[in-house]
Amino acid sequence: MKTKYIHQLFIALCVIVFASCKKESANIFNMFGDVTVTFNNSDPRCVTDYKVINDKEEVWIDFTINSAKEDMYSYIFEVSAGTAQATRYTVNITDPAQRRSFSSIIKLPNSAFPAAALRDGKQSYRICALNEKGIYIGDGYKKVTVDVNPSFMIYANRDIYLPDTVGKSLPSFFSLNDATGFSYNNAATNAAKIDFGIYRKPGSNSTVQTPTWVVNLYSPSVATNPLTVYDISGFSPKRTTKFSQPVTGQANAFLTTAISGSSIEALAKARAITFNETTQTTPANGLAAGNAVFFLTPEGKYGMLYINAVTADLQKRPFINVSIKVQR
Numbered sequence: 001m002k003t004k005y006i007h008q009l010f011i012a013l014c015v016i017v018f019a020s021c022k023k024e025s026a027n028i029f030n031m032f033g034d035v036t037v038t039f040n041n042s043d044p045r046c047v048t049d050y051k052v053i054n055d056k057e058e059v060w061i062d063f064t065i066n067s068a069k070e071d072m073y074s075y076i077f078e079v080s081a082g083t084a085q086a087t088r089y090t091v092n093i094t095d096p097a098q099r100r101s102f103s104s105i106i107k108l109p110n111s112a113f114p115a116a117a118l119r120d121g122k123q124s125y126r127i128c129a130l131n132e133k134g135i136y137i138g139d140g141y142k143k144v145t146v147d148v149n150p151s152f153m154i155y156a157n158r159d160i161y162l163p164d165t166v167g168k169s170l171p172s173f174f175s176l177n178d179a180t181g182f183s184y185n186n187a188a189t190n191a192a193k194i195d196f197g198i199y200r201k202p203g204s205n206s207t208v209q210t211p212t213w214v215v216n217l218y219s220p221s222v223a224t225n226p227l228t229v230y231d232i233s234g235f236s237p238k239r240t241t242k243f244s245q246p247v248t249g250q251a252n253a254f255l256t257t258a259i260s261g262s263s264i265e266a267l268a269k270a271r272a273i274t275f276n277e278t279t280q281t282t283p284a285n286g287l288a289a290g291n292a293v294f295f296l297t298p299e300g301k302y303g304m305l306y307i308n309a310v311t312a313d314l315q316k317r318p319f320i321n322v323s324i325k326v327q328r
Contacts, residue, residue, distance in 0.1 A: 035066065036068075042105070047060070064102070074090050123148075152303075173197040191235035196219050216277060216287060254306040268303070303324060
């Protein structure tokens with residue numbers, strides 16, 4: 001019995017000791033309360049909390065950041081979208097008179113902040129203060145969000161087969177409006193939808209010992225049919241979509257630059273979109289993985305056709321896998 005009481009006394013002493021050692025930890029939700037941020041509504045283009053806009057509209061972030069106890073020497077303009085890592089830009093505060101209260105207007109789009117380019121969907125922005133040592137001292141626990149209405153369509157991982165000249169049943173014709181493929185057998189009845197077909201030819205560096213193939217595309221409205229085994233003279237109506245020649249190394253542009261209808265248009269307009277067919281003679285410069293073809297549909301919609309892979313299926317039938325972004 002005596003042992004039991006000693007054991008209870010030991011537990012009680014432990015509780016008292018641990019209780020006396022308890023420390024209050026800092027609360028992240030109030031430890032930076034000396035800094036406040038106000039998003040001002042000085043213009044109809046301003047976003048003060050959450051704003052829905054259409055592509056090509058301008059957005060202003062008019063802000064005032066105050067620090068009650070510590071001078072601010074710079075601020076961070078932070079941009080975040082979805083689950084991607086946020087991008088941060090550091091801007092110096094050079095006027096000593098503004099170290100406790102600083103105001104500015106960031107107008108988007110803005111070439112000084114490329115990652116802040118307006119994109120389809122939601123994108124959020126924060127303003128964070130830094131002291132003389134570049135240490136974070138607060139953001140007012142605020143952010144603003146801009147939500148851009150959908151301005152383009154994306155079609156991912158569509159297969160377009162090289163022509164099968166016997167059965168003529170593989171989808172080697174393609175519609176850029178809805179990413180549908182057509183075989184030669186059903187192409188004529190769907191001519192109004194077809195923007196191009198693909199074919200391949202020996203490359204300029206091809207030999208009997210080492211054959212190489214170049215994949216190109218052609219519009220049904222091309223002056224001279226490059227694939228005479230497929231008679232397209234009876235296709236009617238023939239769409240007059242125009243194309244650029246393939247542009248190499250476009251993975252980053254497709255993924256991170258073509259993020260709205262207007263950005264797709266800007267990328268396309270930087271190229272000569274005047275061709276009814278691509279005319280490359282080496283595999284790397286044709287419809288090869290990593291390359292892209294920009295286009296303009298008869299309806300006036302700009303787009304980007306990106307080549308993910310040039311490969312073959314289990315039956316060894318060659319095809320290209322593409323993804324498309326096109327303005328709505």
